[in-house]
Amino acid sequence: MSKSRFLFVGAVLAALLTGCRSVQQHQPEVTYRYGVPVRQAILDPNEYNLAHKYGPKFEKVDYITIHNTWNYAPALFERTYLNNRRDGASISFHFAVDEKEALQVLPLDTRAWHAGDGNGPGNGRSIGIEICRSRCIGDDEPLYRQAEENGAHLAASLLDQYQLPMSCLRKHQDWTGKYCPHRILSEHRWESFKAHVKQIRNEHRIDAAKSVAATTPVKPAAKPAATPEVKKAKEAKKEVKPAAAKAVKETATPKVKKTKEAKNANPKAAASPAK
Ligand SMILES: [Zn+2]
Numbered sequence: 001m002s003k004s005r006f007l008f009v010g011a012v013l014a015a016l017l018t019g020c021r022s023v024q025q026h027q028p029e030v031t032y033r034y035g036v037p038v039r040q041a042i043l044d045p046n047e048y049n050l051a052h053k054y055g056p057k058f059e060k061v062d063y064i065t066i067h068n069t070w071n072y073a074p075a076l077f078e079r080t081y082l083n084n085r086r087d088g089a090s091i092s093f094h095f096a097v098d099e100k101e102a103l104q105v106l107p108l109d110t111r112a113w114h115a116g117d118g119n120g121p122g123n124g125r126s127i128g129i130e131i132c133r134s135r136c137i138g139d140d141e142p143l144y145r146q147a148e149e150n151g152a153h154l155a156a157s158l159l160d161q162y163q164l165p166m167s168c169l170r171k172h173q174d175w176t177g178k179y180c181p182h183r184i185l186s187e188h189r190w191e192s193f194k195a196h197v198k199q200i201r202n203e204h205r206i207d208a209a210k211s212v213a214a215t216t217p218v219k220p221a222a223k224p225a226a227t228p229e230v231k232k233a234k235e236a237k238k239e240v241k242p243a244a245a246k247a248v249k250e251t252a253t254p255k256v257k258k259t260k261e262a263k264n265a266n267p268k269a270a271a272s273p274a275k
Contacts, residue, residue, distance in 0.1 A: 033102070033157035034204060036150045041079050041103040043092070053082065053092035055111025055123065063126035063168045064158050065115055066151065066193070067093065068134035068181035074098040075132050079105050093128035095154060099146035102129075102154050115175040122175030127158055134183040144183065152193065156200035166198050 029040045043049045069078055075096035082092060082105060092112040096103050106112050108127065115122025131151040133144040155169060162168075171190060172180035179185060184193050 030101075034153040034200060036097070036153045036157075037101045038095075038154070039101055039103050041076075041105055042107060043079075043083050043105050048086060049083070052085075052088070052090045053113070054106065055092070055113060057109055058111055058125070060125055061108075061127055061162050062164070063121065063170050064155050064162075064164065065122060065126040065128050065170045065172055065175070066155065066181050066184070067114060067128060067130045067172045068183045069096070069130050069132045070134055070180075070182055071132065072135050072140070073132060075101060075103045075130075078130060078132055079103045093130045095128070096130045096132055097147055097151045097154055098132040099143045099150065102150060115172060116178055117175045120175065122170075122172075126170065129154060129158075131181060131183075134181070148184070148193070152197050153200055156197045156204065159197070160201055160204065166194060166201075169194055169197055 031038050031040075043053055045054070071078070073081075075098040078096040082096075085091070090113040092106060093114040094104065094106050094108065094112050096105065111123055112128050113123055114128030114130075115126060117123055129151055131148050133140070133147045136144040159166070159169060171184070172178050173185065181190075184190050
């Protein structure tokens with residue numbers, strides 16, 4: 001009797017634990033892109049959304065496109081609004097980013113309708129990032145500033161993921177002439193925004209080089225050349241060597257630190273003329 005009760009209690013506990021685990025599996029997945037929490041919030045794949053918000057599959061991603069939402073709202077509102085929109089417009093984007101997080105609302109193998117150029121390169125070959133809170137001013141201005149900062153990190157991470165040069169960071173305006181991202185444009189900061197994204201990419205390259213250097217064993221214990229991990233680490237080191245090694249060296253010298261400060265003081269000076 002006591003044994004069967006024990007088994008019964010065990011079964012109940014097992015069911016509860018399994019239940020907890022299945023709940024955990026349904027929680028939204030959070031990953032980090034250059035320090036920005038990115039929450040998976042993929043649009044419901046219902047018939048309407050598939051027809052009006054999910055584009056065809058990407059053949060290639062060649063650009064990252066920056067937008068402002070022209071709104072006060074956070075990313076979650078923008079995602080919910082988009083998910084529930086039923087006005088017949090074909091409109092969507094890949095990420096909405098605010099001061100706290102980025103929400104990914106479409107898979108990265110799927111085109112979105114964000115650039116207004118039909119099947120042109122804006123929609124057809126670029127990932128769309130909506131930087132939220134762009135009408136926040138006064139006491140709420142810090143919300144926008146942080147949203148834009150997170151947007152810059154997200155863009156840097158995507159450019160690196162797709163191995164794209166800085167000239168592939170575009171604004172909505174580049175595709176159709178629309179005044180978007182309005183906040184960045186009205187403050188005449190597109191070039192300094194790009195320079196900031198470039199700086200973030202450089203910092204991550206330096207960090208990556210440092211971590212490769214730190215994890216490469218000085219005296220390998222046993223035949224490291226034979227293991228794929230070490231080969232990979234060596235290849236990675238080789239890849240980043242010319243630019244990154246130089247950059248690591250430069251950060252150690254006060255001269256470069258001063259240059260960096262000067263750049264921060266005058267963001268326009270750091271702006272890349274390349275487009
Ligand atoms: Zn736009």
